Amino acid sequence: MQGDRAMGEGLLMVMKAAGTVLVLAAGTGAGWVVAQGYARRPVELRALRQALATLRAEILYRSSSLTEAWAEVARRSPAPVTALFQEASERLGTDRAGTAMVAWEAGLKRLAEESSLFPEDLEILRHLGQALGASGREEQERVLALADQELASAEEIARAEREKNARLWQYLGFALGAAVVLLLV
Amino acid sequence: MFGWTPILSAILSVLPPRVCTWLERYQARMSEAAGDLEEIRLRAERPVQLVSARREGFLTEAGELVHDAAGAPALRAEEIVETARRASRHSVYAFEEELRQGFLTLPGGHRVGLVGRCVVEGGRVRTIDPVSGLNFRLHRQVTGPARPLLPHLASPFPPYVYSTLIISPPGAGKTTLLRDLARLLSDGEGWGPGAIPPRKIVVVDERSEIAGCWLGVPQLSVGSRTDVLDRCPKAEGIMMALRGMAPDVVVTDEIGRPEDLLALEEAQNAGVAVLATAHGVSWEEVISRPALRDLRDYPYFDRVVLLSRRQGPGTVERIFRPESCAASGSGPRAGRARPPAGRGRSSPSRPSIHMP
Numbered sequence: 001m002q003g004d005r006a007m008g009e010g011l012l013m014v015m016k017a018a019g020t021v022l023v024l025a026a027g028t029g030a031g032w033v034v035a036q037g038y039a040r041r042p043v044e045l046r047a048l049r050q051a052l053a054t055l056r057a058e059i060l061y062r063s064s065s066l067t068e069a070w071a072e073v074a075r076r077s078p079a080p081v082t083a084l085f086q087e088a089s090e091r092l093g094t095d096r097a098g099t100a101m102v103a104w105e106a107g108l109k110r111l112a113e114e115s116s117l118f119p120e121d122l123e124i125l126r127h128l129g130q131a132l133g134a135s136g137r138e139e140q141e142r143v144l145a146l147a148d149q150e151l152a153s154a155e156e157i158a159r160a161e162r163e164k165n166a167r168l169w170q171y172l173g174f175a176l177g178a179a180v181v182l183l184l185v
Numbered sequence: 186m187f188g189w190t191p192i193l194s195a196i197l198s199v200l201p202p203r204v205c206t207w208l209e210r211y212q213a214r215m216s217e218a219a220g221d222l223e224e225i226r227l228r229a230e231r232p233v234q235l236v237s238a239r240r241e242g243f244l245t246e247a248g249e250l251v252h253d254a255a256g257a258p259a260l261r262a263e264e265i266v267e268t269a270r271r272a273s274r275h276s277v278y279a280f281e282e283e284l285r286q287g288f289l290t291l292p293g294g295h296r297v298g299l300v301g302r303c304v305v306e307g308g309r310v311r312t313i314d315p316v317s318g319l320n321f322r323l324h325r326q327v328t329g330p331a332r333p334l335l336p337h338l339a340s341p342f343p344p345y346v347y348s349t350l351i352i353s354p355p356g357a358g359k360t361t362l363l364r365d366l367a368r369l370l371s372d373g374e375g376w377g378p379g380a381i382p383p384r385k386i387v388v389v390d391e392r393s394e395i396a397g398c399w400l401g402v403p404q405l406s407v408g409s410r411t412d413v414l415d416r417c418p419k420a421e422g423i424m425m426a427l428r429g430m431a432p433d434v435v436v437t438d439e440i441g442r443p444e445d446l447l448a449l450e451e452a453q454n455a456g457v458a459v460l461a462t463a464h465g466v467s468w469e470e471v472i473s474r475p476a477l478r479d480l481r482d483y484p485y486f487d488r489v490v491l492l493s494r495r496q497g498p499g500t501v502e503r504i505f506r507p508e509s510c511a512a513s514g515s516g517p518r519a520g521r522a523r524p525p526a527g528r529g530r531s532s533p534s535r536p537s538i539h540m541p
Binding site for chain 1: 198201202267270271274275276277278279281311312314
């Protein structure tokens with residue numbers, strides 16, 4: 001009887017220890033995921049700006065059609081930026097009744113799913129999409145420059161936030177896990 | 186699907202989806218007669234107009250043609266804008282110059298005319314925005330109409346092509362004839378006795394009407410030995426061709442500016458024949474235009490072909506040697522650029538040549 005109780009308490013201790021580790025790991029992990037988002041965002045914004053520079057060259061110097069220009073940018077861009085241009089290019093090439101804006105929106109949806117970009121970053125791209133292909137070279141140059149400018153300031157803010165928030169969220173995750181453990185124990 | 190898909194596929198991929206459905210019904214209803222469609226005209230807030238050689242009217246949802254515009258559904262303004270965007274492959278920046286000139290060319294050589302609000306900058310149209318009307322002109326290559334004319338416009342021995350001006354009112358087939366001439370002269374009939382040998386041709390196609398180029402590649406058959414300068418101003422294009430492409434014949438359409446005649450003169454000095462067209466109903470009318478007045482006195486052309494629609498498009502009314510050529514040097518500019526020997530002008534004057 002005594003042996004059974006000791007064994008039960010031992011098992012409980014083991015389970016508590018395992019639970020503590022799990023909760024701490026989950027908290028740290030959650031913090032790490034959020035922190036990674038902050039770390040990835042400026043990198044993705046920089047990749048987006050490079051993609052727009054390629055798009056600018058395709059539009060202004062090669063006069064490629066939008067489908068071809070997007071496909072070329074998709075080919076040259078890293079993930080997840082490539083998803084935006086690949087989806088948009090495929091959509092515009094196959095959907096005969098579709099518009100460039102609809103294709104671009106589909107690309108943005110995929111980008112939102114696959115990237116750590118914030119809604120305000122996507123909004124800059126949405127504005128750009130409304131003008132892409134719909135006007136002459138001068139106007140295209142202007143809207144691309146404007147989008148680049150906006151993405152550059154978003155990138156700057158994202159870098160500052162990364163410095164500030166990435167480590168904070170890592171600590172916060174661990175601390176949250178520890179708080180939960182203390183509450184439960 | 187469509188019996189006329191090979192001809193219309195490029196246009197169908199651009200038209201609003203509901204218009205495609207109506208056209209399918211029109212085709213099913215009209216059967217063979219639908220094949221002679223010449224124009225599909227789209228206008229904002231108004232119904233679709235179809236034009237063919239034998240009929241014209243507004244397209245209903247059931248695919249019928251009615252004469253009263255109120256009896257057919259109107260298109261929305263945004264459908265016209267979207268159609269124009271599709272026609273420009275969603276890339277207005279890539280077609281700025283074409284939009285400025287008021288037309289686009291689709292794969293297959295079909296031409297889309299555009300109207301709407303013109304954005305003017307410095308007295309020049311910068312673009313059309315928004316587009317409120319489109320005219321899809323269906324291209325069907327007609328091969329063969331130039332064959333009966335060939336013996337009058339080229340000689341097998343010595344191999345020689347007469348500089349020829351084709352005059353006709355709009356819609357009488359002068360561009361079709363010019364394209365077919367370019368094709369026949371380019372492909373030739375072999376090198377045997379009596380056969381017209383193939384020639385090197387350069388087409389200076391300012392309005393993409395002769396070769397119907399899409400991305401610079403001819404969509405209509407203009408012959409295997411033909412090079413095309415697409416959307417190139419005529420005078421400049423003729424000079425470019427003379428400098429770089431060593432043609433036997435330069436083909437161009439719609440001459441009408443003073444600089445065009447200067448370029449013709451350069452071609453003549455280089456011993457290159459020119460086939461050209463001009464709007465008009467008679468030789469007298471053409472040479473009465475201030476810019477073309479020199480044609481009266483100077484032998485720019487060895488032959489003039491007069492077309493009309495009397496028996497349908499492409500009716501050849503007359504082929505003749507213009508007086509300037511027949512007089513062979515009586516004009517004030519006759520001292521310049523004498524025609525080279527053996528180029529036909531030394532033959533006895535024959536003011537009118539009858540068609541077979």
